Amino acid sequence: MYHLATLAPPVQRVRLPFSRDQLMLLMAAINEIFLGVDIYLAHQISGTIVPREWIPIIFGPVAGALLLVAGAIALRNRPAATLLATLVLIGSIVVGVLGAYFHLVRATLPSGPEGEQITVQLLVWGPPILGPLMFAMVGLLGISAAWVEDPPDSGRLRLFGGAFLQLPLSKTRAYFLIIALGTLATLLSSVLDHARTGFDTPALWIPTVVGTFATVTALGLGWIDRPNRGDLTVYVVAMVLLTVTGLIGAVLHVDDNLTSRGAFVAERFIRGAPFLAPLLFANMGMLGLLVLLDPRSEVLGRSTRS
Numbered sequence: 001m002y003h004l005a006t007l008a009p010p011v012q013r014v015r016l017p018f019s020r021d022q023l024m025l026l027m028a029a030i031n032e033i034f035l036g037v038d039i040y041l042a043h044q045i046s047g048t049i050v051p052r053e054w055i056p057i058i059f060g061p062v063a064g065a066l067l068l069v070a071g072a073i074a075l076r077n078r079p080a081a082t083l084l085a086t087l088v089l090i091g092s093i094v095v096g097v098l099g100a101y102f103h104l105v106r107a108t109l110p111s112g113p114e115g116e117q118i119t120v121q122l123l124v125w126g127p128p129i130l131g132p133l134m135f136a137m138v139g140l141l142g143i144s145a146a147w148v149e150d151p152p153d154s155g156r157l158r159l160f161g162g163a164f165l166q167l168p169l170s171k172t173r174a175y176f177l178i179i180a181l182g183t184l185a186t187l188l189s190s191v192l193d194h195a196r197t198g199f200d201t202p203a204l205w206i207p208t209v210v211g212t213f214a215t216v217t218a219l220g221l222g223w224i225d226r227p228n229r230g231d232l233t234v235y236v237v238a239m240v241l242l243t244v245t246g247l248i249g250a251v252l253h254v255d256d257n258l259t260s261r262g263a264f265v266a267e268r269f270i271r272g273a274p275f276l277a278p279l280l281f282a283n284m285g286m287l288g289l290l291v292l293l294d295p296r297s298e299v300l301g302r303s304t305r306s
Contacts, residue, residue, distance in 0.1 A: 001153060001172065004292040007232050020293040022071065024145035024175075025085065027287055029067035031138045032092065036060020038276045041269070042131070052102065056135065059095050063088050067142065078148070079160060085146040092139035099132025128192060130185045134280070137182040141287070144174055152295040169222075175291040176222035179284060180215050183242065186280045187211030193277065203252070207281060210245045214238040218288060236289070243285030249278025 005012045018026070040057045043049045049057070066088045074081035107126025108118045147157040147165075155167040155174075167174070190211060194204045217238040221227055227235075253273040259265060269275060 001226065002294045003172070003227070003232050005294075006229055007236065007292070016293070019298040020290060020295060021145040021148075021297050022074075023290050023293070024287070025067060025071060025142055027283075027290065028089070028138050028142035028145065029064040029071070031064075031134070031283065032060045032067065033064035034060075034276065034279075035134055035138070036064070038274070039131075041276070042128075042274065056095055056099055056132065059091065060135075063092055070146075082146045082148075083160075086143055089139040089142040089146065092142070093136045096132050096135030096137070096139065099135065100129055103127040103129045103132060125196065128189050130189045130192075133185050134182070137178065137185060141175070141178050141182070144171055144178065148297045149295070150297075152297075170295075172291060172295050173222050173225070176218050179288045179291060180218035180222060182287070183211060183215045183218060183281075183284045186284055187215060189277070189280075193274070207245050207249060207278070210238075210241045211281065214242040214284070214288070232292070236292070239285045239288035241285075242288065243282045246278045246280065246282025246285060249281060250275055253278055 002012065036057050036059065039053075039060065040049075043053045043057065067085055070081040070085040070088070073084065103126070107129060147159070149171040150156060150158045150164070153170040153172055155170045157165045157167060157171075159165055169177070187208065190207045194208070197204065199205060217235050221231065221235050224231060253275040257265075257268045257272040257275060259268070
C-alpha cells in the first residue's frame with residue numbers, strides 16, 4: 001500500500017528521484033557515519049579510548065562510506081550492491097550487539113554482593129547499554145531495504161539466482177516494527193540519561209511522553225495489515241512530533257553546554273549534555289515518515305512504468 005497516497009492522493013502524480021529503499025539505504029549510511037562521531041565523543045569522556053572502543057568509531061564512517069559506494073554500484077549492478085550492503089549491515093548488527101554486551105558488563109558488578117550485581121543506579125550511571133544497539137537497528141533497517149520485495153507488500157524477497165524468500169510480514173510492516181524498536185531504544189536511552197538529573201525540569205518529560213506515543217503508534221501500524229486514513233494520520237502526527245522533539249532537544253543541549261556568556265568550550269560539549277543524542281529522535285521520526293512512501297523498489301518501479 002502506498003500509505004502517503006492514502007493520506008494525500010495527489011502525491012501519486014509526483015515521481016520522486018529515489019525509491020523508498022534507496023532513501024532508507026541513504027539514511028542508513030548517514031546514520032552509520034554519525035554513530036561513529038557520536039560514539040567518539042561519548043568515549044572521549046573517560047579521557048582514554050581503549051582499543052576495543054575504537055571499533056565502532058572506525059566502523060561507523062567506513063560502513064557509511066561503503067553503503068554509499070553500494071548505492072553507486074546499484075545503478076548498474078543491483079545484485080553486487082545488495083551483497084556488499086548486506087555484508088556491511090550484518091557487520092553493523094554484530095558491532096551493535098557486541099557494544100551492548102561490553103556496556104552491560106561495565107555497568108554491572110559481577111563480584112558484588114548478592115542482589116547488587118546489577119541495579120538501577122548502575123544502569124543509570126554506567127555506560128548506556130542501549131546506545132550501541134542503534135548500530136543493530138540500522139543494520140536491520142538497511143538489510144530490509146537492500147533486498148527487493150517482489151511483488152511490493154508481499155513479504156516475498158528476491159534473492160540471488162532467481163530464488164525467493166517468503167517472510168511472514170510485508171516489508172512495509174517490518175519497517176514499522178523496526179521504527180518502533182528504534183524509537184523504544186532511543187526513548188529508554190533518553191530516560192536513563194535524564195534520570196541522572198532526577199527529571200528536575202518539566203521539559204525533560206517531553207521526550208519521554210512523545211517517545212512513548214511514537215513507539216506505541218509505530219508498533220500499532222506494524223500490527224495492522226491495512227491501516228486506514230485515521231490510523232495513518234495519528235502515525236504522521238507521532239513522527240512529526242518525534243522529529244520536532246529531537247530538533248528542539250538538540251538546541252537545548254547545545255544551549256546547556258554553552259558558558260553563561262555563550263562561549264563554546266570543547267570540554268563542556270564532551271562531558272556535558274550530549275548534543276547529538278536528541279537528534280536520534282529526529283532521525284527516527286524522519287525514518288518513520290519514509291516508510292509511508294511508495295513501496296515499489298526502483299527496479300520494480302521501472303518495469304511497472306515501462
